[in-house]
Each structure stands twice: as C-alpha cells, then as structure tokens.
Amino acid sequence: METVSSTTRVQEHSGTWNREFSGTVTHTEPVMGDSMLITFSAPPALVPGVRAGQFVEILCRSESSWDPLLRRPYSIYDVDPHASTFTVLVRPYGRGSAWLCDRSPGSMLSVLGPLGNAFTIAEKSRNLLMVAGGVGAAPLLMLAKDATRRGLSVTYLLGGMTADALLDARFVPGEVEYVVATDDGSQGHHGFVTDLVPGYLQWADQVFSCGPEAMFRSLRQVVLATRFGQHPPVQVSVERTMACGVGACLGCVVETRHGMKPSCVDGPVFDMDQVIWS
Amino acid sequence: METVSSTTRVQEHSGTWNREFSGTVTHTEPVMGDSMLITFSAPPALVPGVRAGQFVEILCRSESSWDPLLRRPYSIYDVDPHASTFTVLVRPYGRGSAWLCDRSPGSMLSVLGPLGNAFTIAEKSRNLLMVAGGVGAAPLLMLAKDATRRGLSVTYLLGGMTADALLDARFVPGEVEYVVATDDGSQGHHGFVTDLVPGYLQWADQVFSCGPEAMFRSLRQVVLATRFGQHPPVQVSVERTMACGVGACLGCVVETRHGMKPSCVDGPVFDMDQVIWS
Amino acid sequence: MSDQSQTSTHVDATIDLSVDLAPRNPHELVLRNPVIAASGCFGYGLEYGGIVDVQRLGAFVSKGVTPKPRSGNTMPRITETPAGMLNAIGLQNPGISAFLRKYPPIWERWHVPALVNISAETVEDYAMMARRLDETPGIAGIEVNISCPNLAAGGYNFGWDPQMAADVTRAVRQATTLPVIVKLSPGAVEIAVVAAAVEDAGADAVSLINTLVGMTIDTRTRRPVLANTTGGLSGPAVKPVAVRMVYQVASTVAIPVIGIGGVSILGDALEFFMAGASAVQVGTAIFSQPSVLTALIDDIGGWMHANGVANLGEIVGCANATFRGPASVSNDYAGLMT
Amino acid sequence: MSDQSQTSTHVDATIDLSVDLAPRNPHELVLRNPVIAASGCFGYGLEYGGIVDVQRLGAFVSKGVTPKPRSGNTMPRITETPAGMLNAIGLQNPGISAFLRKYPPIWERWHVPALVNISAETVEDYAMMARRLDETPGIAGIEVNISCPNLAAGGYNFGWDPQMAADVTRAVRQATTLPVIVKLSPGAVEIAVVAAAVEDAGADAVSLINTLVGMTIDTRTRRPVLANTTGGLSGPAVKPVAVRMVYQVASTVAIPVIGIGGVSILGDALEFFMAGASAVQVGTAIFSQPSVLTALIDDIGGWMHANGVANLGEIVGCANATFRGPASVSNDYAGLMT
Ligand SMILES: Cc1cc2nc3c(=O)[nH]c(=O)nc-3n(C[C@H](O)[C@H](O)[C@H](O)COP(=O)(O)OP(=O)(O)OC[C@H]3O[C@@H](n4cnc5c(N)ncnc54)[C@H](O)[C@@H]3O)c2cc1C
Ligand SMILES: Cc1cc2nc3c(=O)[nH]c(=O)nc-3n(C[C@H](O)[C@H](O)[C@H](O)COP(=O)(O)OP(=O)(O)OC[C@H]3O[C@@H](n4cnc5c(N)ncnc54)[C@H](O)[C@@H]3O)c2cc1C
Ligand SMILES: Cc1cc2nc3c(=O)[nH]c(=O)nc-3n(C[C@H](O)[C@H](O)[C@H](O)COP(=O)(O)O)c2cc1C
Ligand SMILES: Cc1cc2nc3c(=O)[nH]c(=O)nc-3n(C[C@H](O)[C@H](O)[C@H](O)COP(=O)(O)O)c2cc1C
Ligand code: FES
Numbered sequence A, B: 001m002e003t004v005s006s007t008t009r010v011q012e013h014s015g016t017w018n019r020e021f022s023g024t025v026t027h028t029e030p031v032m033g034d035s036m037l038i039t040f041s042a043p044p045a046l047v048p049g050v051r052a053g054q055f056v057e058i059l060c061r062s063e064s065s066w067d068p069l070l071r072r073p074y075s076i077y078d079v080d081p082h083a084s085t086f087t088v089l090v091r092p093y094g095r096g097s098a099w100l101c102d103r104s105p106g107s108m109l110s111v112l113g114p115l116g117n118a119f120t121i122a123e124k125s126r127n128l129l130m131v132a133g134g135v136g137a138a139p140l141l142m143l144a145k146d147a148t149r150r151g152l153s154v155t156y157l158l159g160g161m162t163a164d165a166l167l168d169a170r171f172v173p174g175e176v177e178y179v180v181a182t183d184d185g186s187q188g189h190h191g192f193v194t195d196l197v198p199g200y201l202q203w204a205d206q207v208f209s210c211g212p213e214a215m216f217r218s219l220r221q222v223v224l225a226t227r228f229g230q231h232p233p234v235q236v237s238v239e240r241t242m243a244c245g246v247g248a249c250l251g252c253v254v255e256t257r258h259g260m261k262p263s264c265v266d267g268p269v270f271d272m273d274q275v276i277w278s
Numbered sequence C, D: 001m002s003d004q005s006q007t008s009t010h011v012d013a014t015i016d017l018s019v020d021l022a023p024r025n026p027h028e029l030v031l032r033n034p035v036i037a038a039s040g041c042f043g044y045g046l047e048y049g050g051i052v053d054v055q056r057l058g059a060f061v062s063k064g065v066t067p068k069p070r071s072g073n074t075m076p077r078i079t080e081t082p083a084g085m086l087n088a089i090g091l092q093n094p095g096i097s098a099f100l101r102k103y104p105p106i107w108e109r110w111h112v113p114a115l116v117n118i119s120a121e122t123v124e125d126y127a128m129m130a131r132r133l134d135e136t137p138g139i140a141g142i143e144v145n146i147s148c149p150n151l152a153a154g155g156y157n158f159g160w161d162p163q164m165a166a167d168v169t170r171a172v173r174q175a176t177t178l179p180v181i182v183k184l185s186p187g188a189v190e191i192a193v194v195a196a197a198v199e200d201a202g203a204d205a206v207s208l209i210n211t212l213v214g215m216t217i218d219t220r221t222r223r224p225v226l227a228n229t230t231g232g233l234s235g236p237a238v239k240p241v242a243v244r245m246v247y248q249v250a251s252t253v254a255i256p257v258i259g260i261g262g263v264s265i266l267g268d269a270l271e272f273f274m275a276g277a278s279a280v281q282v283g284t285a286i287f288s289q290p291s292v293l294t295a296l297i298d299d300i301g302g303w304m305h306a307n308g309v310a311n312l313g314e315i316v317g318c319a320n321a322t323f324r325g326p327a328s329v330s331n332d333y334a335g336l337m338t
C-alpha cells in the first residue's frame, strides 16, 4: 500500500495558477466545545478533486498587518461541490487559530490549497477503522463520509478531554459506528481512545489515524502487538509546523525510511511503518 | 496668550493609572466621503476633563498581532459625558486608519488618552475664526461647539478636495457660520480654504487652525500680511508621527523658539509664532 | 489593574522576584523585581505619571545623557516598520550638568532605583560623566551606552570592538563605585567576545541589545523617511536576534545579563530569563501598551507561582546548556539547571 | 491574475523592466525583470508548479547546494517570529553530483534563468562546485553563499571577514566564467567593506542580505524551539536592516546590488531600488503569498508606467546621495540621480 499525492491531479482538474485563492466565509458553526466549523467559497475547479487528508493553508491576518506572518495548515473537513465550498474545523489555540475563529460570514480568507497527499483506501478493503484525537477528527470524518458513500464499513473512534470536546453525533453519518473516549470519563470510554483499538483490529482491513503525536505512539504500540505485524496497514496524518506547503522550504520534514520527506507534499499522510519514530 | 497643558488637570479629575483603557465601539457613522465617525466608551472620570485639541492614541491591531506596532493619534471630535463616550473622525489612509474604519459596534479598542494640550480661548475673545482642512475638521468642530455654548461667535472655514469630502452641515451647530471651499469648486469657494481667511481677519479676535502643513504655510502668509502683525493670535494643531504620546520618546518634536518640544505634550496646539517654520 | 496589584502582593509573599544586578559590587544593585523600563522609552521616569506606577518597577533607565546639551536630530525622527520601529532621536537631552540639577533630586525621594544611561564620543567624556554621577545622590547605577561612534577611531562604534568597549568600561569603572552596566551593541560580529572584554574590564553587568541599524525609504519622496537616513530598529521584530545574543553572552560571562529587545508580554520575558537574563528591559512595548510594565511584574509573579518557581534564579539560563551566568557567582547550582 | 498579466504585457511595450546583473562579465546576466525568487524559498523552481508561473520571473535561485549530500537538521526547523520567521533547515540537499544530474537538464529547456546557490566550508570546495557548474548547461549564474562557517578558521563565518570573503570570491571567479553573485552576510560589522572586498576579488554582483541569526525559546519545554538552537531570521521584520545595508553597499561598490530581505509588496521592492538595488529577491513572502512574485512584476511595471519611469535604472539609488552603483558602470547619469 502506498499513499499517493493527488497534487498533480488537482492541477489537471483545475487549470493553472489558481490554488492561491480568496474565499468568502459563508458559514461558521461552533463544534466540539470552543472549536469552529468554518465554511468558505472555493473556485469550482478545485472542489471536486479534493480527497480526505488534504489540507489548505490559510493566512490568519488582515491585509493591514504583517503578523502573524505564516499561513496555518488546516485539514479539509468537508467540501461541497454544489455550493463550491470547503469547510475546516479549527480549534482556537494560538494567534492564528484565534483570529480564524473570530471570522464571520462575509469575511475574506486568503487560502492556498488543496495541498498534500491523501488517505488511500486499498481496493480490497471493506472494514475501515478510524482513530481520531481532538481536531484530528476533521480529515477522518471526510474519509468516513467518502468510505460510507462507497459502501464500506467504518468504525470511527474519537478521543477528547471531556464530553463537551467531542463531535456531536449529528455530524457523523448514520452508517458509521461512532465510539468515543474521554479523559475524564464524562462520555464513552474513560481513558485514551487508543485503548479501544485492540477490539477492532481483527475486523479492520485498514487503520487511519489523525491526532497528537502521543496518540500515534500508543496506537503504534497497540498495533505492533497484534496480527498486523511488521507492515501494518496503518496510515497516519502527521502535524509539522509548515511554511510553504508545497515542498519548497523543507521546513516540515518527516524522517522516513527513505530520508527526510516534506510532510506537505509526501504527507501529511504517511504509512505508519515508513516513519522513523524518534 | 499661551497654550496650556491640561494633562495634569485630567489626572486630578480621573484618579490614577487609567488613561490607558479599553473602549467598546458604540457607534460608527460615515462622514466626509470615506471617513468614519467612531464613538467608543471611555471611563466616566476621563470624559468631563477633555478639551478641544486633545487627542487619543488608538492601537490599530487585534490582540493576535504585533503589526502595525504603534498607536495612532486621533483628535477628539466630540465627547458625551452622559453616555461616557469619545468620538473620533478617521480618514482611511494607511494601515492603521483602514483597520480602525473597519471596526463596528461591539469592537474593542485599546485607547490611551486624553493626551496633549488644547486650544485656548482668551478671556477677552468674542469672535473666533476656525480654519480647517480635511480631517483637521475634528478638533475645531469640538472647539466650535464649546465656543458657541459659551456664547461666542464662530466662523468655521473648511476646505476639501470635493464637495463629498466636506462635513455635512447637519454636524455643525446652527449658531456657527459655516463656509466651505473645494479644490474642484464643486461646493463653496473654488480654491484653497485659506483664500477665505483675509475677509475675516478684521473681525476675528483669534484664529484656530488644523490641517495639512501646507495649509499652515499659506495661512501664515495671509496672517503675517495683515494687522495681526508680529504676534498673531493664531493657534495651530500640528501633526507629527508619534510613538509614546506622553513626552517620553522625543520622536514627535516641533522646533519652537524655546527649543525642540514634544508635540504630544507641549502640543499638538502651538502658537503659530512660537513655531519655527522650516 | 488594582485586582492585579492585589494578586501580585499575594504572590509576593510566597515567591521572590528580587534580583541583584551587581553581585561583584559592594554597593550591590538589588531590584525588587526584574522589570526595568529601557533608556529612551521612559523619559526621566516622570512622563508616564498618571499612567504607569513607576514606583512598582524593578528600576528604570533614564534617556541617554551626554556631556553637552543636544537638541537632537531634525524631524522625522521615528517611523514604524513591520512589528518594529526605527528611531533617530539623536540623543536630545539637556546635557549632564542640567540633567544633574534637574532629575536626581527628584529621584532621591523615590523608591524605584534610577539608572542613568550615558553616551559619549570619547573615553574621557564617559569617565567624566561617571565621575559626576558618582557624586550625585539619587542614582542607583550607570548604564554605559557603547553604541556610539568613537571620535578617536574615526567614528567606528565603541560597541563593535572588544578593545574599545573595554577601554570605556575600564575608564568608567575607575571613575565610580556605582554599579556599572555596559549596554552592548548588536552590531558587533561576536557580541559574546565584547561581553567578555567588558566583564574583564570591570563591568558589574551587561545589558543587551541596543537597537539594530535600519532604514526605510519614502517611495513617494524617494528619500529616506528619517531625516538622519538611518535609525535604530526596536520592538518585537528584533526579539529573536536579542534572545540569541543574550543566550550567547550568558554562556560566556559570569556577571548578570539584562535582556532587552521586543519584550512585550510574559512569554517574551520568560524567553530572556531562560536564555540567561537575570532581568529584562522593556522599551518600545511601553509606547504601545504602557500597562505592560506592571502587567509583566504581575504576570511573572503569577507564572512563578503557577509553576512552583520560588526564585527567578531557578529558571535563569535553563534553556542554555552552556550557561555561565550570575548563579555561578552567587550560588552553585548553575550546573543543575540544564 | 490573467487580467494582471495582460496589463503587464501592455506596459512592457512602453517601459523596460530588464536588468543586466553582470555588466563586467562577457556572458552577461540579463533578466527580463528584476524579480528573483530567493534561495531556499523556491526549491528548485519546480515545487510551485501550478501555483506560480515560474517562466515569468526575472530569475530564480535554487536551494543551496553543497559538495556532499546533506539530510539537514533535525526537526523543528522553522518557527514564526513577529513579522518574521526563523529557519534552520541545515542545507538539506542531494549534494552537487545528484543535483547536477537532476535539475540543470530540466532548466535547460526553460526560459527563466536559473541561478545556483552554493555553500561550502572550505575555499577549495566552493571552487570545485563552481568548476562543475561551469561545465553544465542550463545554469545562468552562481550565487555564492558566504554565510557559512569556515572550517579553516575554526568556524568563523566567511561572510564576516573581508579577507575570507575575498578568498572565496577569487577562487570561484577563477573556476568559472559564469556570472558570479556573492551573497553577503548581515553579520559583518561593516558589510560595505566586505562588499568592496568581493568586488575587487572579481564578483559580478552582490546580493544581500542573508538571514540574521536569531532564536526563540519554548517557554513550556524551556528549550530552544529549533532543534538547532539558532536559526536564520527573515521576512518583513528584517527589511529595515536589509534596506540600510543595501544603501551602504550601493554607496561603496560599482557592481550591481541585489536587494533581499522582507520584500513582500511593491513598496518594498521600490525601497530597495531607491536604496541602490538593481533587482530584488523575494524569499519568505512567497510562503505567505506565492502570487507575490508575478504581482510584483506587474506592479513594478504599472508603477513605472504611472510615474513616467521608462527604465528601472532611473530610480536605482535615487534615495542615495552617495550612490556609486551599476549606472556608473554602464552609463554616466548616476550623478544626476540624487
Ligand atoms: C497538516 C496539518 C493539518 C492541520 N489541521 C488542523 C485542523 O484541522 N484543525 C486545527 O485546529 N488545527 C490543525 N492544524 C494545526 C494548525 O495548523 C495550527 O498549528 C494551530 O491552529 C495552531 O496555530 P495558532 O496560530 O493558533 O498557534 P500559534 O500562535 O502558531 O502557536 C501558539 C503556540 O503554540 C505552539 N504550537 C503551535 N501549533 C502547535 C501544535 N500543533 N502543537 C503544539 N504546539 C503548537 C507554538 O509553537 C506557539 O508556541 C493542522 C496542522 C497541520 C500541519
Ligand atoms: C495630534 C494628531 C491628531 C490626528 N488626528 C487625526 C484625526 O482626527 N483623524 C485622522 O484621520 N487622522 C488624524 N491624525 C493622523 C493619524 O494619526 C494617522 O497618521 C493617520 O490615520 C494615518 O495612519 P495610518 O496608519 O492609516 O497610515 P500609515 O500606515 O501609518 O501610513 C501610510 C503611509 O502614509 C504615511 N503617512 C502616515 N501618516 C501620514 C500623514 N499624516 N501625512 C503624510 N503621510 C503620512 C506613512 O509614512 C506611510 O508611508 C492625527 C495625527 C496627529 C499627530
Ligand atoms: C525612541 C527610542 C529612544 C532610545 N534611546 C536610547 C538611549 O538614549 N540610550 C540607549 O542606550 N538606548 C536607547 N534606546 C534603545 C532602547 O533602550 C532599547 O535598547 C531598544 O529599543 C530595544 O528594546 P525594545 O525592543 O524593547 O525597544 C532607544 C530606543 C527607542 C525606541
Ligand atoms: C526556509 C529558508 C531557507 C533558506 N535557504 C537558503 C539557502 O539555502 N541559501 C541561501 O543563501 N539563503 C537561504 N535562505 C535565505 C534567503 O534566501 C533570504 O536571503 C532571506 O530569507 C531573506 O529574504 P526574505 O526576507 O525575503 O526571506 C533561506 C531562507 C529561508 C526562509
Ligand atoms: S512546508 Fe515547506 S516544504 Fe513543507
């Protein structure tokens, strides 16, 4: 199994020079406690090509300001080809995300994307396990929707600090088995989301994960201890500070068995066993 | 005649440590073409002491940004002691003013002030001539309101590029003789506002002016050629780039007969004949 | 604001914010807290009356004073840059004599230590000013601004050359028993070498950085914005350079280091402490938010409380594997801090 | 965007955006316009495919190449600072041999001139790379990055010392007839002295500035943010320093000067031209807004049109009373420009 870059494909679909665009916020909606779903317009040519796992880079400042300087990457949570919109799920954390969560319908956003590779569902896979932590929920929800649309079985595990920080079930397609864990036990399993994983490994053909690095580590422990063995069919979407988003600056590399790879182009999705976990 | 600093007085009125405050925008109103009247709340203790000619320094960036770095000074256009608000008149020009004109009711502003000295109406003065150019209209309108409230006669001359850029007469008290000039002749006198001044110099006991430096220069030509002679009772509010606003940085000095004076403390209002016009 | 003051009083009882910036000097220079208003950004301590409670500060440094009165540069003197500003005030000041008559008598009645920043173009003039300050009550210490052109060296900056910097330091040291802080120039190729030289020459502490030299051009007039052509760059923009230099200097000298450059919020001050600074100076940020000074004192106290840090010395230099700093002078746990 | 391109075609007919960056070199280095993508910020000219029309650029500079392959520094390698960023990529690159196999054959078919940025730790290695580039089609010129530690001088930076900078330049000059641009380090005390030295040693042009050295500390982990501890500061934050240095260098040398540092909008490019730069490089701004590159070309053309400037040379150095720059090489009206 290989994760493939869909960058080239998007280009073909979309004509040239327009992956840097200005999007108008059309809708914002609070979700997962203090996070925000932000929907904005995108050029029609860009929308159909998007695949789950890809991201956009958003400039989090007004035109009158040089600070904060760099774009922030956000996974694409959803696309709407009819309305020609992208949706991202943003947790207010530092300066950029706080600014972003303050936008309202009508606000303009400078967007670069879609960028990066995507999760890859193998042809023979029928049963997919998704393991999400926090805002890692975003790309996996898009993947879950794609998969159910294609008639595949999906179990979607989500971990959060408290019940309040979880994704309301109404956002998750009915066909998906949605199971949650909270650090404080206020909803679902009391503990880490990765505690739930062993129960599904017999069933799953592939595992997809997105969340904090610590979650990947325990996921890896769990997976390596099972039948999946040496080359587990696990794909993880990693998070690195990024600048360019296109492989030009080499600021976002991940150490893999084939060298230092820019996670904005050769990722953010990597086969778990290709990454050298430090 | 001397222009006096009212800084000390404000302090006494207001108690300590609160001239740096957070104001909530309560009202915005387009005026003079693309400019904006912005009204925001101020601590009640600060409002009654304000005198025409004083200014506030406003931080023109969001909390998530370090840029633009410095506060911008804006003349106080009006105060409302009952509502406990200040109003400023802002022309969108560069980065700071554009950001400011984008605020809407509910927005928070970081404000420092009132700062600076004020126009001084001599005890014996009955007839006051005000000569304003562009947003220089702001402090003089406050002065005109004060003066008419005290029963003095006021002629208020305002120059602008076009009719559109002038202050609508409804903003000017009825008692004030309001005369305008436009560069393009679209309203009032076709030419500079200073062309109108000679006709009023016999009548006026004092002249007050605020506007671009070039306007001061022609005002000075006009005044020096008249009965006012060597020590004309003319006060001008000058504009210098400022940083601290309190006399600490010496970035905003005006060269006067008594040396380099910080215009944020010893100004912005200066006796015209005290300034060394380069 | 009064809430914050109460918090800080509360916190003060359990934690120690004080710092000695001149451990080698019998006079010592103990500040109640590590927040100092920087030279040129706080006038003579009077200008922010009614806005900042100057008595709460760890100390303040007065505007640079020179042997003779100076009217400063022609205007414009300041301009804004991305997340920073340029200034070319040109050391407008009344000269050492008028200065001594006017300000120290006021400061003598204050709680807050007043540090006097001095600038000159010859070694002799630095020494002369130090001698006159030495005799004057109301002055807690001297900050020697060596980012000045050396007339004897054709205008080459004192602060760029270890030898010239040491000469100034030695002359000042001999002229006064007051605590002497030497303020380093970021224009030096290897600022740590200059720091080591002034340490050897008798400095009680070093402060850094002074401004970087920059300029901007008004594209409408096609002339430099500042009448002086170039100016000093300060503010958040320079902070990464300042933190790096503090880190390098603190790895090299054993005297206290005072961090300067872009300090605006708690996190900035902590960065400087962790890089090896025992105190920070705040300059440009005062212009944007005067309340930053007292807020920093409160916030540092609050952070120490929340993080179980009883004494600021515990974190000074903790990011720095090769830290030598003041702890190695006054106590012996510096080696444990990495 | 397509609108803008049309405008620019229109403007191109009446004004001349072209610039020769190597008037002393028989090969010459004539760019169609003065906008160059900076080294390390535009990969190998391929990465922004589908986003930036690379063929419209005046030129681009490829990521620094070294004698041997380098896997670069460990992560994190970049972090944001106020109006700037720090990078410590550590020159990740495939090494000169793999580089030569991979990229010049592609560039050979391109219209846009490809400039190759080289870094090394010995004079001999610089010369060796220059020799190998000289033999390779598809390369328009060499940019010599001298902000590198000189192994023979215990790691002292080549770019800080006029003599060491001249040594590198001379060695490269002797190894190639290609246009040679020497990229200066802002760490030098007097960058104009280094510029004069490399001019004498045979540089066709100088480019400046490379990044300033900075660092930031993660106050939660209490460790430097970058795995490498320090990194290079770039972006709008450094622009005032860069403009000042370009101004000083352009007053000193007669070869073309290429301005680098924070260029993000038309006004920034104009500042550098007026300070004495014949062209600009754009680095960090590409990350925030890739369209900046072609927008700048359009906007410079539009500005020249609106301001009656037919040839960019008319404004190069116009803010600079002591400008010596390229006009004094290629024509004789430099003296009229102040
Ligand atoms: C491929 C990719 C996809 C992403 N998708 C999403 C998404 O869907 N939703 C979402 O909310 N975020 C997502 N992120 C994270 C996002 O890009 C920002 O990093 C995040 O919003 C914080 O940015 P900020 O400007 O608010 O914080 P900053 O102001 O940049 O950071 C504040 C402080 O936190 C530190 N910091 C910043 N980011 C992190 C981090 N991730 N972990 C730990 N410390 C950090 C900084 O060093 C700084 O000290 C994604 C990141 C990547 C690389
Ligand atoms: C005492 C005082 C009172 C003021 N009162 C008012 C007021 O009531 N209403 C109002 O709209 N403005 C007023 N101003 C001007 C105001 O402070 C700002 O300078 C103005 O809003 C422009 O700021 P900006 O951030 O938009 O422009 P910036 O981004 O700071 O400037 C954009 C460009 O214009 C240049 N520039 C900035 N200001 C000026 C200027 N004044 N003249 C020429 N070039 C300039 C800058 O150098 C820069 O190149 C006052 C200024 C002073 C000193
Ligand atoms: C307007 C202004 C005036 C200054 N005057 C002096 C001075 O007289 N003497 C001095 O040593 N430093 C002077 N400085 C430098 C500051 O003390 C400080 O070193 C520098 O601004 C960096 O700190 P900051 O980023 O917090 O401002 C001045 C700085 C500014 C902005
Ligand atoms: C991520 C990154 C990588 C860089 N790599 C190189 C390099 O390999 N060689 C070099 O000479 N300069 C390199 N630079 C410096 C830039 O070319 C440029 O000189 C500097 O960033 C200042 O310009 P800017 O402010 O426009 O970015 C790099 C800069 C960045 C931000
Ligand atoms: S963000 Fe620049 S290479 Fe990935």
Ligand code: FES
Pocket: B241, B242, B243, B244, B245, B246, B247, B248, B249, B250, B251, B252, B253, B262, B263, B264, B265
């Ligand atoms: S703005 Fe600082 S002295 Fe006036």
